[in-house]
Amino acid sequence: MADTTSSLSGTGSVPQTRDRTERRVLLSLVLAFVTWLIQAVGVGPVLNLLGQAVALGIENLFGWVHIRIPVLSAYQSLLDTATETLGFLRYLPWAALALAALFVGLLFRQGDGFRWAGNRLARKSVGWIVAAALLLLAMALSSLIDDYGKVGKVVAGFATRNGAFLAAFCLVAALALAVIGSSGILVTRAGALERVLVGNVTAKVAALPMILVAMGIFFGGTIWTIAYSFTNSKLLPKEHFVGFDQYARLWGEPRWMVSIENLAIYGVLSLIFQLVIGFLLAVLLDQKIRFENTFRTILLYPFALSFIVTGLVWQWILNPDFGVQHIVRSIGFESFVFDPIYDASIVIYGVLLAALWQGTGLVMCLMLAGLRGIDEDIWKAARIDGIPAWKTYLMIIVPMMRPVFITTLVIIAAGIVKVYDLIVAQTSGGPGIASEVPAKYVYDKMFLGQNLGQGFAASTMMLLSVLIVLIPWAYLEFGGKKRG
Amino acid sequence: MVDIAPHAHQPVADGPRGKRPKPLFSLRNIVVYGTLLLVSAYYLVPLYVMIVTSLKTMEEVRLGNVFSFPRDITFAPWVKAWAEACTGLNCDGLSRGFANSVWILVPSVLLSIIVASVNGYALANWKFKGADIFFTILIFGAFIPYQVMLYPVVIVLRELGVYGTRTGLVIVHTIFGMPILTLLFRNYFTSVPEEIFKAARVDGAGFWTIFLKIMMPMSLPIFVVAVILQVTGIWNDFLFGVVYTKPDTYPMTVQLNNIVNSVQGTKEYNVNMAATILTGLVPLVVYFISGKLFVRGIAAGAVKG
Numbered sequence: 001m002a003d004t005t006s007s008l009s010g011t012g013s014v015p016q017t018r019d020r021t022e023r024r025v026l027l028s029l030v031l032a033f034v035t036w037l038i039q040a041v042g043v044g045p046v047l048n049l050l051g052q053a054v055a056l057g058i059e060n061l062f063g064w065v066h067i068r069i070p071v072l073s074a075y076q077s078l079l080d081t082a083t084e085t086l087g088f089l090r091y092l093p094w095a096a097l098a099l100a101a102l103f104v105g106l107l108f109r110q111g112d113g114f115r116w117a118g119n120r121l122a123r124k125s126v127g128w129i130v131a132a133a134l135l136l137l138a139m140a141l142s143s144l145i146d147d148y149g150k151v152g153k154v155v156a157g158f159a160t161r162n163g164a165f166l167a168a169f170c171l172v173a174a175l176a177l178a179v180i181g182s183s184g185i186l187v188t189r190a191g192a193l194e195r196v197l198v199g200n201v202t203a204k205v206a207a208l209p210m211i212l213v214a215m216g217i218f219f220g221g222t223i224w225t226i227a228y229s230f231t232n233s234k235l236l237p238k239e240h241f242v243g244f245d246q247y248a249r250l251w252g253e254p255r256w257m258v259s260i261e262n263l264a265i266y267g268v269l270s271l272i273f274q275l276v277i278g279f280l281l282a283v284l285l286d287q288k289i290r291f292e293n294t295f296r297t298i299l300l301y302p303f304a305l306s307f308i309v310t311g312l313v314w315q316w317i318l319n320p321d322f323g324v325q326h327i328v329r330s331i332g333f334e335s336f337v338f339d340p341i342y343d344a345s346i347v348i349y350g351v352l353l354a355a356l357w358q359g360t361g362l363v364m365c366l367m368l369a370g371l372r373g374i375d376e377d378i379w380k381a382a383r384i385d386g387i388p389a390w391k392t393y394l395m396i397i398v399p400m401m402r403p404v405f406i407t408t409l410v411i412i413a414a415g416i417v418k419v420y421d422l423i424v425a426q427t428s429g430g431p432g433i434a435s436e437v438p439a440k441y442v443y444d445k446m447f448l449g450q451n452l453g454q455g456f457a458a459s460t461m462m463l464l465s466v467l468i469v470l471i472p473w474a475y476l477e478f479g480g481k482k483r484g
Numbered sequence: 485m486v487d488i489a490p491h492a493h494q495p496v497a498d499g500p501r502g503k504r505p506k507p508l509f510s511l512r513n514i515v516v517y518g519t520l521l522l523v524s525a526y527y528l529v530p531l532y533v534m535i536v537t538s539l540k541t542m543e544e545v546r547l548g549n550v551f552s553f554p555r556d557i558t559f560a561p562w563v564k565a566w567a568e569a570c571t572g573l574n575c576d577g578l579s580r581g582f583a584n585s586v587w588i589l590v591p592s593v594l595l596s597i598i599v600a601s602v603n604g605y606a607l608a609n610w611k612f613k614g615a616d617i618f619f620t621i622l623i624f625g626a627f628i629p630y631q632v633m634l635y636p637v638v639i640v641l642r643e644l645g646v647y648g649t650r651t652g653l654v655i656v657h658t659i660f661g662m663p664i665l666t667l668l669f670r671n672y673f674t675s676v677p678e679e680i681f682k683a684a685r686v687d688g689a690g691f692w693t694i695f696l697k698i699m700m701p702m703s704l705p706i707f708v709v710a711v712i713l714q715v716t717g718i719w720n721d722f723l724f725g726v727v728y729t730k731p732d733t734y735p736m737t738v739q740l741n742n743i744v745n746s747v748q749g750t751k752e753y754n755v756n757m758a759a760t761i762l763t764g765l766v767p768l769v770v771y772f773i774s775g776k777l778f779v780r781g782i783a784a785g786a787v788k789g
Contacts, residue, residue, distance in 0.1 A: 151644060196613075202691040203610030207618070210603040210666060213659050214618040218625035221636030228635075237635070281523065287516050297772070298524045300779070301531075304771035306720030308737045309764040312744050313530045316537065316753060317550060327549045357530065365779055414627045421722040425741055439723075442631040447727060452635065459631035470627050 018110050018183075022191040025103040025176050029193075032096035032169060039090065040162055041220075045239045049227040051075060052241050060244075097168055104176045111183045121181025124198050125174045132170035139163035173197055222463065229456035237452055246457035256458065259436040262348050266437070267416040270355050274412055275405070277356065278363025283393060285364070286371045296368075300361035307358065311425025314354035315341060341427065344434035351426055351435060358422075359415070363408055370404030371397070406473065413469045417462055438462050538562060538758035545753050561752070565759035570749075571742040572731055578759050581739030585719060585766075588650050588735055592657035593714045597707065600662055604669025605695050609681055619666070626663035634727055641728065648730045656724050661717065665710055672706040673699060709781040712774050716767040736763050 055075035062069050108114060116122065138145065138159035146156040180194055190199065232242045250256050281299060285292055302310065317323045320339040328336040340350025374397060382392040398405075420439035427435040438458060446455030533550050538561050540554040567577040574580060607615055625633075637656060638647060646652035676699065684694045700707075725735040734742070740763045744756045771778050 149645065154643060154645075200610055200612045203606040204612055206602045206610075206691065207606040207612075207615065209599050210607075210622060210662065211618050213662055214621040214625065217633055217637060217640070217659055218628065219621050221633040222628060224636045225632045237639075284516055284520055287512075289516060289520070293775075295520050295524060296779075297775070298527050301768065301771055302527065304716055304767040304778070305764045306722065306737050306767070308720075308722050308741050309760050310530075312740070312756065312760045313534055316757065317530060317533055319550070322545070322548075322753070323550050327551065330549065357527065361527075410627070417629050418631075421737075424722070425745070428745055439629065439631055442634075443723075443727070446635060455631075456635070459629065459634070462629045463632045466627060466629055470624070474624075 015110075018107065019191050021103055021107045021110060022180070022193040025100050025107065026193045026196055028096050028100035028103060029169070029173065032093045032100060035096060036093040036162070036165055036169075039093065046224055046227040048079070049230050049239065049241060050223070051079070053227075053230045053243070056243050093165060094168075097165075097172060101172050101175070104172065104179055107176065108179045111179060113182065114179060115182045116178070119178060119181040121177045121194070121198065124201075125177040125181065128170045128174035128177065128197075132167040132174065135159065135163045135167040135170065139167075225456050226460050226463075229453065229460045231453055231456075233452035233456070235450045235452070242453075246453045247461075250454060250457050250461070255433050255436055256438075256441055258433050259438045259441050262435060263416070263419075263437050265348050266352055266355070266419065267413070269349075269352055270359070270416060271409070271412055273352075273356055274360050274363045275408065278360050278408075279367050279398075281360070281364040282367035282371055285368055296365070299364055302358045303361045305358065307419075307421035308425045310354050310358045311351075311422045311427075314350065314357070315426045318350050318353075342431050344431050347427055347431065347435045351422060354426060355419070355422060359412070363412065366404060366408050366411075367401075370401045373404075374400055406476070410469065410473050414466065417466050534757050534761050538565075538754055538761055540754050542752060542754055561754040561758040562762070564752075564755045565743075565762060569743045569755055569759060571734075571739055571746065574731070578736060578739060578743070578762055581734055581736035582762075584650060584729075584733055584739075585736040588653050588657070589715065589718050592654045592661070592718050593711060595654060596658040596661040596665060596714055597710050599658060600665030600710070601669045601700075601707070602695070603662070603666045604671075605673050605699055606691075607666070607670045608673035608676075609694070609699075610691060619670070622663045622666060626667075630660065630723060638727070647728065648733065650729065650733050653724060653728050653733075653735070656728050657714075657718050657721070660724070661714055664713070668706065668710060668713070669703075672703055676702060705777070708774075709777055712770060712778055713781045715770050716778075719766050 052072060052075060055072045059069060059071040062071070119125070138155065142156040142160045142163075145152045145159070176193060177197060180191060228237050229246055230243065231238055231240050232245070233240075285295060289295075318325075318339070318341050320326065320342065325336060325338045328338070340346045340353070378396060378400070379392070382396060387395075418439060419437055420443065423429060423435055423437050423440055429436045429440055439462070442455050442459045442462065445451045445458060449455075529551075536552070536554060537545060537550060539557045539559070540548070541556070541558050541560075544555060565577060566579055568575060569577045606612075607619055637659070641647040641652045641655065644652075644655075646655065680698065680702075681694065684698055689697070720737065721735070722737045722741070725738040729735065729738070740759050743759055774781075
């Protein structure tokens with residue numbers, strides 16, 4: 001949309017041969033950077049664990065149909081020979097960088113010489129040189145920075161390990177830009193390298209936090225957890241591969257089975273009730289009534305409260321000695337029993353009651369927005385045809401609100417899998433293990449039970465269940481739009 | 485002038501105009517308002533119970549039921565909840581958790597909104613190759629269960645030396661608030677007419693100038709929405725608080741849960757309810773003051789972009 005580089009006046013474009021060379025420089029630089037990143041972040045163990053898991057999975061798959069192929073041991077021996085013979089690959093970043101420098105030389109020969117005065121990319125080039133100088137400076141002062149707390153230590157360590165390579169990288173980039181800039185042609189469309197290194201560079205720097213979080217935490221973190229679920233990590237993560245043992249143990253654990261069962265009951269019921277009640281309330285509020293704002297404020301306020309507060313209040317209201325059961329008994333129904341806090345068979349319904357109180361307001365709000373988005377003419381047409389209101393809602397309005405329903409469904413579903421605080425506050429998983437949920441299982445194993453491997457396996461199962469809902473939705477929502 | 489539409493504003497026929505007046509107590513009205521009043525009562529009961537219980541003495545709590553009105557109102561439970569209630573070895577009440585929560589809340593809200601608004605602006609107006617891929621991953625991150633990312637973040641915080649501190653929790657809130665806020669800002673900035681952006685470009689404004697001088701002043705409402713979203717979200721958080729802080733730095737929600745669900749000692753239900761109200765007070769105040777903007781915030785955060 002906004003291309004900062006094409007704003008120069010004049011005509012002509014970069015000749016094809018030079019553009020091709022620019023592409024080659026760019027490709028070698030990307031190769032150098034990616035291979036460096038792989039080494040610097042230390043993705044080796046993670047990739048290795050995933051590779052072993054895939055190999056074992058294939059082996060088991062063949063084992064099912066009684067074909068025995070030792071895929072896992074083949075993978076391991078292949079890896080061993082690879083690490084022995086391909087050890088030189090760790091020089092790949094430097095080699096790629098040298099290649100890039102070589103192509104810059106070629107670019108220089110194809111151009112009209114080198115000039116600094118009147119170089120149109122001089123400032124950008126200097127920027128890259130400054131970056132290189134800063135890196136070298138950090139490297140030189142690393143022993144000084146080292147003393148400034150743990151962050152200083154991290155920076156110093158990073159600079160000593162990677163400063164030389166990154167500085168060299170910046171210098172090659174600076175050189176390439178200087179060579180491109182000294183060409184006499186006035187360009188209307190910049191070459192490939194210039195577009196990547198110069199174009200929109202502020203936006204790229206500004207989006208750096210997002211890129212780091214998306215790749216480092218959301219993508220990298222998820223992959224890391226999956227990889228380490230194949231290990232027997234206890235107190236600290238270890239790289240000892242144990243295949244699918246953690247998963248086998250997980251599904252043999254009564255507490256996990258109870259958690260899954262609870263999540264299923266809670267999930268299905270809260271999905272149905274929230275959608276139905278939320279929609280009915282939205283319809284009621286849509287009847288052009290007085291005090292609509294007051295009613296909406298009342299119905300939505302629990303949503304502003306935390307699950308902890310919600311859980312504690314309902315724990316108190318449902319308390320058998322003081323709350324609902326006590327009151328109904330004191331009216332005269334002496335044998336009335338309603339104890340969803342200490343009765344293991346109905347405890348999850350008590351949690352459901354609190355969850356509905358907290359979350360239905362949100363669904364009502366989303367539905368109301370959907371109802372308001374429907375054209376008034378539809379209503380007029382239905383009235384002229386003499387269709388009763390309830391039938392109009394059921395046969396016309398609900399089908400029209402399909403996107404709203406699907407979006408609401410996804411939001412509720414994503415929230416259901418995460419449910420944790422409410423259980424902790426209202427029942428602490430009790431009585432016994434009657435109201436445990438997967439999220440609590442993960443937390444307890446990871447941070448209380450010192451059984452990281454189990455926690456990783458359980459959280460991977462949670463991820464899987466969310467993806468089963470999420471991927472079809474994303475496909476319908478975004479894949480469909482592209483086709484249409 | 486020639487009158488070409490003489491009958492435009494004249495009634496077609498004489499007689500009563502406007503809608504036919506409806507009776508106040510029609511069956512429809514009774515059903516609609518009756519249901520709404522009943523539902524409202526169900527929604528308000530917990531709030532009533534909280535307040536009533538917190539104003540009773542412990543003897544009265546034991547004698548009566550949760551719904552009865554207090555005979556003699558006492559504020560002692562509130563004082564105790566705020567300044568004396570015990571969690572483990574600390575006996576300075578919720579005031580410690582409140583201070584921690586405020587200490588965490590203010591920088592988290594500021595930092596997450598600054599980062600997310602710049603991200604959203606870059607995504608909306610300065611698109612670069614590959615930006616959409618990162619954005620899609622970020623949005624997936626909003627739906628993925630946090631449990632998958634809990635431990636990797638522990639490692640990152642430990643490497644940075646801020647695990648267990650309030651600074652660490654500020655970083656965590658900035659990270660996990662990013663998806664929804666970036667979506668919010670991106671959608672808003674995309675809806676700003678492109679001509680304004682282009683005019684500024686022609687006048688020679690750069691990335692930061694356009695953001696600070698044009699986009700930010702134009703989008704104050706969305707910043708308010710983001711503040712509401714973050715204040716309630718961060719204040720109500722429990723999971724990150726309990727994972728990434730230590731007893732000394734627990735936010736208010738974690739401390740509240742520890743006070744109420746502690747196994748030792750007799751249960752003081754009135755103190756518990758006072759503590760619960762105190763913890764819920766901040767988001768409630770935000771909710772009642774912000775009104776329609778709160779609704780807009782959750783709708784914007786919830787509905788796809």
